[in-house]
Amino acid sequence: MALTTFTLAINQAIAEEMERDPLTFLMGEDVVLGPFGATKGLLQKFGPVRVRNTPISEAGFVGAAVGAAMAGTRPICEVEFASFFYCAFDQVCNQAAKLRYMSGGQAHMPITFRALFGALGGAAAQHSETVYAQFLSVPGLKLVVPSGPADMKGLLKSAIRDDNPVIVFEHGALGRLKEEIPAGDYLVPLGKAAIKRPGKDVTIVAIGAMVSKSLKAAEKLAAEGIDVEIVDPRTLVPLDEDAILSSVEKTNRVVVVDEGHWRGGAAADIAAIIAEKGFDFLDAPIRRVTALDVPIPFSPPLEKAAIPDEAKIIATVRQVMGR
Amino acid sequence: MDVGKDLLLQMYRGMQRIRQFETRIRDLFLANELPGFVHLSIGEEASAVGVCSALRDTDRITSTHRGHSHLIAKGGTLRRMMAELYGKRTGYCKGKGGSMHIVDFSLGILGANGIVGGGLPIAAGSALAAVVTGRDDVTACFFGDGASNEGTFHESLNLAAVWKLPVVFVCENNLYGEFTPMQDVTSVKDIAVRAKAYGIPGEIVDGNNVLEVYNHTTRAVARARAGEGPTLLECKTYRWEGHVAGEQAFIGAGSYRTEAEIAEWKTRCPILHFEKMVVEGKKISRAELDRIVQETQAELEEAVSFARSSPLPDPSEVTDDVYA
Numbered sequence: 001m002a003l004t005t006f007t008l009a010i011n012q013a014i015a016e017e018m019e020r021d022p023l024t025f026l027m028g029e030d031v032v033l034g035p036f037g038a039t040k041g042l043l044q045k046f047g048p049v050r051v052r053n054t055p056i057s058e059a060g061f062v063g064a065a066v067g068a069a070m071a072g073t074r075p076i077c078e079v080e081f082a083s084f085f086y087c088a089f090d091q092v093c094n095q096a097a098k099l100r101y102m103s104g105g106q107a108h109m110p111i112t113f114r115a116l117f118g119a120l121g122g123a124a125a126q127h128s129e130t131v132y133a134q135f136l137s138v139p140g141l142k143l144v145v146p147s148g149p150a151d152m153k154g155l156l157k158s159a160i161r162d163d164n165p166v167i168v169f170e171h172g173a174l175g176r177l178k179e180e181i182p183a184g185d186y187l188v189p190l191g192k193a194a195i196k197r198p199g200k201d202v203t204i205v206a207i208g209a210m211v212s213k214s215l216k217a218a219e220k221l222a223a224e225g226i227d228v229e230i231v232d233p234r235t236l237v238p239l240d241e242d243a244i245l246s247s248v249e250k251t252n253r254v255v256v257v258d259e260g261h262w263r264g265g266a267a268a269d270i271a272a273i274i275a276e277k278g279f280d281f282l283d284a285p286i287r288r289v290t291a292l293d294v295p296i297p298f299s300p301p302l303e304k305a306a307i308p309d310e311a312k313i314i315a316t317v318r319q320v321m322g323r
Numbered sequence: 324m325d326v327g328k329d330l331l332l333q334m335y336r337g338m339q340r341i342r343q344f345e346t347r348i349r350d351l352f353l354a355n356e357l358p359g360f361v362h363l364s365i366g367e368e369a370s371a372v373g374v375c376s377a378l379r380d381t382d383r384i385t386s387t388h389r390g391h392s393h394l395i396a397k398g399g400t401l402r403r404m405m406a407e408l409y410g411k412r413t414g415y416c417k418g419k420g421g422s423m424h425i426v427d428f429s430l431g432i433l434g435a436n437g438i439v440g441g442g443l444p445i446a447a448g449s450a451l452a453a454v455v456t457g458r459d460d461v462t463a464c465f466f467g468d469g470a471s472n473e474g475t476f477h478e479s480l481n482l483a484a485v486w487k488l489p490v491v492f493v494c495e496n497n498l499y500g501e502f503t504p505m506q507d508v509t510s511v512k513d514i515a516v517r518a519k520a521y522g523i524p525g526e527i528v529d530g531n532n533v534l535e536v537y538n539h540t541t542r543a544v545a546r547a548r549a550g551e552g553p554t555l556l557e558c559k560t561y562r563w564e565g566h567v568a569g570e571q572a573f574i575g576a577g578s579y580r581t582e583a584e585i586a587e588w589k590t591r592c593p594i595l596h597f598e599k600m601v602v603e604g605k606k607i608s609r610a611e612l613d614r615i616v617q618e619t620q621a622e623l624e625e626a627v628s629f630a631r632s633s634p635l636p637d638p639s640e641v642t643d644d645v646y647a
Contacts, residue, residue: 023455023456025455049454049455050455052486054482055478055481055482055485057478057481057482059444059474059475059478060444060447060475060478060479060481060482061444061478061482062444063441063443063444063445063447063448063475063478063479064444064445064447064448064451064479064482065448066444066445066448067385067433067444067445067446067447067448067449067450067451067452067462068448068449068451068452068455069448069452070428070433070434070445070448070449071383071433071448071449071451071452071453071462072452072456073451073452073455073456075448090438090441090475091444094437094438094441095436095438095441095445099426099434100644100645100646100647101419101644101645102416102419102420102424102426102434103415103416103419103420103424103426103428103434104414104415104416104417104418104419104420104426104644105417105643105644106415106416106426106427106428107426107428107433107434108647109647110647139645140645140646142646162647163647164646164647
């Protein structure tokens with residue numbers, strides 16, 4: 001089977017779902033050209049009514065996606081970089097997330113938001129932030145963070161079919177990552193974690209691009225006789241708590257690895273859940289490997305210092321193993 | 324534009340329903356029967372009714388925190404609105420939304436909104452949905468003078484203009500944003516002139532004259548339906564009551580506008596103006612108008628009884644409807 005890139009997986013998922021459902025349409029900044037490749041060629045397939053370049057006007061077009069969803073369509077709305085969501089916070093958090101609940105279930109909100117996030121190599125803080133934590137405490141949203149091409153395709157297709165506002169966060173450093181994607185109508189359900197590597201000594205809960213870094217760390221740790229199990233939650237909301245807790249019950253040790261910040265991040269949230277529901281399973285304190293609590297810097301050595309890498313993951317796993 | 328008797332009667336009933344509903348809400352709120360707070364539209368009845376009279380059933384509206392008038396004008400049921408204001412499970416939103424968030428999708432009411440300017444991009448999106456699905460439904464977007472200083476106003480007008488979306492932007496300029504005079508915080512005297520910046524028509528309308536509002540809206544709706552894009556209408560009007568009911572208790576009377584100003588605007592009452600016009604013009608008799616007043620009173624009494632006797636939500640419902 002041929003290998004498919006992360007970016008092409010996005011393209012395939014959107015094309016297949018737009019083919020399948022005429023109520024879907026694509027809007028966002030430069031989606032016609034698709035400068036990063038994710039939406040390239042979709043205009044030619046689906047025409048200008050369903051593939052729309054928006055002005056650089058996040059509050060306007062994100063809000064329009066909300067209205068379009070409430071009026072019976074299923075928008076796929078690209079916000080180029082996830083930090084740009086700050087310009088449309090009201091539309092995502094006050095409108096998309098809340099209106100179903102506030103209307104007693106009347107409002108339908110089938111929107112898929114897509115955005116690049118994460119340290120890309122010298123993009124600096126306004127284009128490198130891991131912003132999903134900002135949405136974790138907004139009930140009504142679903143948050144998806146794929147770690148590779150197959151999950152990307154299957155999760156994005158499920159997101160587009162979901163009747164809730166779903167934000168799919170696409171790590172910018174994964175674009176060229178290649179993987180086999182199962183043929184056919186490949187769907188990955190939201191709310192189901194994946195065991196990316198089975199192991200018996202210690203659990204790593206790794207999110208997004210941290211999965212491939214953790215896999216590499218696990219190979220090195222295996223040489224030291226430490227058998228790591230890697231759990232990829234794949235979606236932060238809904239969160240597959242059972243998969244995480246089952247793994248911790250087996251290994252009795254856990255490290256949470258995330259590119260978000262240490263304070264108030266997804267890693268803090270997952271660590272709190274493990275502490276609250278799985279304390280009796282633990283033989284060592286829960287540890288987190290995250291970005292430092294600094295804006296992600298521009299200069300390469302500073303950027304590298306700010307975010308998790310293999311060495312930090314390995315050092316932290318050794319600590320929880322008491323080595 | 325010639326307006327037949329049936330439509331005139333319907334307009335009068337619409338304005339009466341709003342006036343009586345809002346007056347009753349004020350009294351119930353001041354009597355501590357309603358939780359939260361309410362924003363009243365007394366004095367602004369003509370803009371809501373004039374606009375919605377020019378729409379058909381499948382057209383949609385977005386509304387504001389001061390939205391009871393728009394919902395009633397688009398056909399909202401008084402008893403379900405009243406029940407929502409009481410926080411009852413029989414209310415439009417099962418008690419989850421309250422005064423600022425009433426929605427009725429079956430009537431094309433995409434909702435009031437607690438965020439100033441929140442409805443503008445939603446209205447553009449609703450109009451976009453019509454384009455994507457190939458329907459000719461129009462969306463009317465109500466907002467106030469305050470919202471015209473929000474970024475969403477400018478972004479939505481630009482978006483609607485470049486995509487020629489079937490939307491009519493209706494600014495109800497009641498001269499105050501919360502407790503601040505509009506002229507203190509707004510760069511222009513007339514909001515309508517801002518249309519020029521987006522290459523769309525902008526028209527100033529006497530917002531207290533229901534027929535004038537209706538005529539302007541009818542033309543704007545026709546343009547929108549024909550694919551010619553959005554229009555900005557500025558309805559000049561005034562709210563007789565404060566920003567929120569009961570505000571005198573915390574800000575004092577006369578602290579930001581004068582009694583003389585309020586009295587002057589009351590002489591321009593949209594309902595009295597309409598009554599005078601149709602009675603003197605021998606289009607409708609006083610007796611016919613009186614019958615509508617009485618029928619509306621009865622409808623309102625029934626709505627209050629319904630709301631009072633309805634059950635409160637069960638605490639177990641608190642987690643319902645977060646997700647589909």
